[in-house]
Amino acid sequence: MKEKSKIKKEPLIKLSRREDIDRKHSWTFRALAIVAALIVDGIIIMVIVHMNPFDIYGTMFAGAFGTSRKVWITLKELSLLLLISIALTPAYKMKFWNLGGEGQVLMGAWATALCMLYLGNTLPGPLLLLVMFLAAVVVGAIWAMIPAVFKAKWGTNETLFTLMMNYVAIQLVAYFIIKWEVPKGSGHVGIINQATQSGWLPYIGTNSYPLIVGLVVLVTIGMHVYLKYSKHGYEISVVGESQRTATYVGISVDKVIIRTLILSGAICGFAGWLMVSGSDHTITTTIAGGMGFTGIMVSWLAQFNVIVMILCSLLIVFMGQGASEIATSFGLNEAFGDILTGIIIFFIIGVEFFINYKVHTRKSSGKEEA
């Protein structure tokens, strides 16, 4: 053994970057990764709750799509996650790491709740909704614009800046929740304008979820067109590829960074508006429920492809809803879904490597010669 290791050999595994990434090839890899992840998830559930794997996914399916109410909840969650991913996408395309989605959504939600509390029952319905919408969008945009301005002017690290802004937002909202809490000392704002439903998105059927889904579809199409066919979208991709090239062809990089982040933050604020006005009718510090972070993963994993983004969001929402069904029926903790989703994401992250790089193993003949 010792003699062998002395001789310098060709390394066991060699890597090279794949130059031409075959589309079909890469999708097969991704699909395999998801199947593998679902198998691992199945095994974990089996070990913990002693169910057979088919029953597990049957129960999960029932949890996400069992009744028409559950279907609508799943669709609503899917839309909101998709919306936030869509919001973050232009920033990533520009290679600007906006980790502040959570805070931007929360500030949008805060502005919406503020309007509902102070202007509710004074303005006519549609006008109030419009004011709430504008407030949410503007506040969300400002929250994203602050780090963008510093990035553009002084190159301040945006990853860390946007991350910190989340917690500033959370504490700010926590402050207002205590100011607004009903009853005093409960730590909850409660359902806002429950009696009058002032400032609530109109119901279609028994809730506003269909409206939320519709609005998100519109924004999704809009963003797709914006990124693909508009001049702004082109500028974003040039800045993302190379800031020097962008400067050379006369694109003002600073302007593009700030403009794109305003758009990104505004859509996040819009998501906050939908959450408060359309779904929760209250405000909590956890109203965004980590979607600001999950959205980052969805957006990045989908590589700016809208269809993939929808599928990714669906998978994550399905796992979340399904796992919570299993957790409830076995008296386990809701956080179960986070573990399962985490595992799926690890697999998808890992498989990118096999799509982008080719692995060459040492030939058996090489071994003989050595």
Add this chain to the structure above:
Amino acid sequence: MFSLVAFIPRAILQGMPLLFGCTGETISEKVGSLNLGIPGVMYVGAICGVIGAFIYEQSCGGNVVPIVAILIPFLACLAGSLLMGLLFAFLTVTLRANQNVTGLAMTTFGIGFGNFFGGSLMKLTGSAVPSIALSATSRSFRTSLPFADDCGAFGKIFLSYGFMTYLAVAIAIVTAFILTRTRIGLQLRAIGENPATADAAGIDVNKYKYFAICIGCMIAGLGGLFYVMDYANGVWSNDAFGDRGWLAIALVIFTLWKPNIAIFGSILFGGLYILNLFIPGAGMATKELYKMLPYLVTIIVLIITSMRRKREHQPPEALGLPYFREDR
């Protein structure tokens, strides 16, 4: 009345989990790995320690041997955090995945892992206790020097803690020494600044990165353990650890990647966290605004350092970037 003697020990207790997390994250960032999974790692470290201690306490039925009661959770915590570190290193170093996305996924996973086992441990082990309260283990962790009480204010401020507080400070000092005064530290920093140059100089980039990420995660995991066993008296409650993991990452920036400064930084952050309890007339609402202060000062530090552009105060040059030798 504001009492410094009462305030400082509490600020230190609040600060120590942050110090562990910050030291761990600093080591990781020094080799260019922005590990946003640290909050998750701290949860995993904490819950692994809790699981170890829980099983031990249940199995020995009250006759807890202090040294074993410390060792089992301690090792369980290190093992759990090490696994998380290996996961991050495997994905970002070997598979060259994006660090931000991997880190965030690890945080989601880690917090889920902690809350799931924290909320389901009693059910899964079929034990009859209503909640996880590891008072015997916690007592072992909190054992302070016997003569601390006799030393008055000095004893209260400096000697009244369990061993992990001193461990945190010691780790921070040793880390600062290794990073700035030794060859290993120089090589680690070289990788964080420019991995290609480091590689050309004959440094095994991947080995060092693995090493630094794993050690960093293990140290950070201890922060979680400290929180449960020492600060929270062995009582686990879901989400109680809160955003301390992110605060630890903020502290790294605040202290400009210097663990020795982080000792004071962590106590300052800890103090800001509980300041409201010591300021008369501050209501519940204002308390939340005080908790915002650590993040605000971090942002200000971030802005000022980027404006002043002093080289020694910048983040490591290659922070967040994967390294592939053949890409040069």
